[in-house]
Amino acid sequence: MNFINRFALGALGIMASLLLTSGCSSRNIHPELKQETGVLVRKWTLSSHGDFEAGDRGIGEYSNPILVDNLLVFGNHTTGLVALYPALNQQRWSLKIAGGVASPITVEKGNLYFGGGDGFLYSVALETGKVNWKYDVRNPFISQPTLNGGKIFVTTSDDTLYGFDAATGKWLWHYRRRSAQSSTILGASAPLVDGNEVIAGMSDGYLVVVSAMDGQLKWQKKLHDGNKFTDVDAQPVLENGILYVPSYDGALYALKRQNGETIWRFDAGASKRIYLEGDRIYLPSSDGYIYALQKSNAKVLWKFELDKGVPTQLLVTDKYVIAGSTHQYLYVLGKEEGKGIYRFNAGYESGFSAAPVYDAAGGKLYALSQAGNLYAFQMRKSSPRQYVRGKSDPYTF
Numbered sequence: 001m002n003f004i005n006r007f008a009l010g011a012l013g014i015m016a017s018l019l020l021t022s023g024c025s026s027r028n029i030h031p032e033l034k035q036e037t038g039v040l041v042r043k044w045t046l047s048s049h050g051d052f053e054a055g056d057r058g059i060g061e062y063s064n065p066i067l068v069d070n071l072l073v074f075g076n077h078t079t080g081l082v083a084l085y086p087a088l089n090q091q092r093w094s095l096k097i098a099g100g101v102a103s104p105i106t107v108e109k110g111n112l113y114f115g116g117g118d119g120f121l122y123s124v125a126l127e128t129g130k131v132n133w134k135y136d137v138r139n140p141f142i143s144q145p146t147l148n149g150g151k152i153f154v155t156t157s158d159d160t161l162y163g164f165d166a167a168t169g170k171w172l173w174h175y176r177r178r179s180a181q182s183s184t185i186l187g188a189s190a191p192l193v194d195g196n197e198v199i200a201g202m203s204d205g206y207l208v209v210v211s212a213m214d215g216q217l218k219w220q221k222k223l224h225d226g227n228k229f230t231d232v233d234a235q236p237v238l239e240n241g242i243l244y245v246p247s248y249d250g251a252l253y254a255l256k257r258q259n260g261e262t263i264w265r266f267d268a269g270a271s272k273r274i275y276l277e278g279d280r281i282y283l284p285s286s287d288g289y290i291y292a293l294q295k296s297n298a299k300v301l302w303k304f305e306l307d308k309g310v311p312t313q314l315l316v317t318d319k320y321v322i323a324g325s326t327h328q329y330l331y332v333l334g335k336e337e338g339k340g341i342y343r344f345n346a347g348y349e350s351g352f353s354a355a356p357v358y359d360a361a362g363g364k365l366y367a368l369s370q371a372g373n374l375y376a377f378q379m380r381k382s383s384p385r386q387y388v389r390g391k392s393d394p395y396t397f
Helices: 003-022
Strands: 040-047 066-068 071-076 080-085 090-095 106-108 111-115 120-125 131-136 146-148 151-155 160-165 171-176 192-194 197-201 206-211 217-222 237-239 242-246 252-256 262-266 275-277 280-284 289-294 300-305 320-324 329-334 340-345 357-359 364-368 373-379
Touching: 040 340, 066 357, 071 364, 106 146, 120 151, 146 192, 151 197, 160 197, 192 237, 289 320
Parallel strands: none
Antiparallel strands: 040 373, 066 071, 071 080, 080 090, 106 111, 111 120, 120 131, 146 151, 151 160, 160 171, 192 197, 197 206, 206 217, 237 242, 242 252, 252 262, 275 280, 280 289, 289 300, 320 329, 329 340, 357 364, 364 373
8 A cells, every 4th residue: 555545544543533533513511620720830832733725624643742951842743853941932943854753753862763745754953953865665653663772663653663773774574464454543552562572552453573693484363353443553562471462452461471362352442552550440432531540450440431532542641541532631640549620722623643752850841732832841749738726627727
């Protein structure tokens, strides 16, 4: 399937998925959630989309902001790549790319790696924005690049897994599958490297394990059957010999690393990576819920239903679970019980696809909306109760 047809099919796929998972009408099932300042305070908003054209609502920003020391870097599909000083909201440099930035960004050893809307894989110097090298993969939608042992691995949305030399961009190998016959969503599974093997999901519903040396297939596991969206687009997560990976509209699986044998499955899928912490799994599901699950058996500890749309990849802090929805809102949930405590309205159908990024040291949160607006928030710190002599009420007056 050629570059343009693949783009069109992917676009149809993601729009269909939003309709299927969230319905056609707007809902407001959490009117109790207010945009109050007890949790987040919006500091500034940067509109980065550029000039809108007829029929362009700006939906489709899939690149993630990243924070490196005092520099915030992000990309969108009209401006390209931008680096700024977030404390000052001042631009340091920008790099114009035809079609903008169409994949999440990875940074390592002073270089940025990402897929451009022009079909190239890029390596760009973080300090200057100068292009180190680029390679034509002939596909604008690739996974977040994974770097390991001086090599870079990416998956394209036409089900090709590549290995490159990270320093030079030299092609090393590729593993290609026949593209799925059903409609697919935009995106691709970020490869996971474990030892001498690379693990990634494919749009035909399979998880594949290939050699990191030459791309030869080691084993594969079918995760989803059906005629709808069979994609396995989330990056696999590995812990203690167990792989955790969901298919988009199928299920989350716990698999034995060595042979793919199923340990358990939970009947809710996702296109975003799960988050593991302690004995919990946090799942941003494509059914419109965020789940907290028991790691050993997938027992539901709590679940939170979005007003509409599907969640972004989750940001988990010491107290909160934070996620955007593709429809409209940015949510903050209490981590222990999953109760909603804050909701920011980014505008109707101008929600979020990219994960927010958190600066724990400064208490800053940054989120890029599908309309190309970059939001900066300050996280409120909990103030200890103060007792004033002569007062029975345990608050300061």
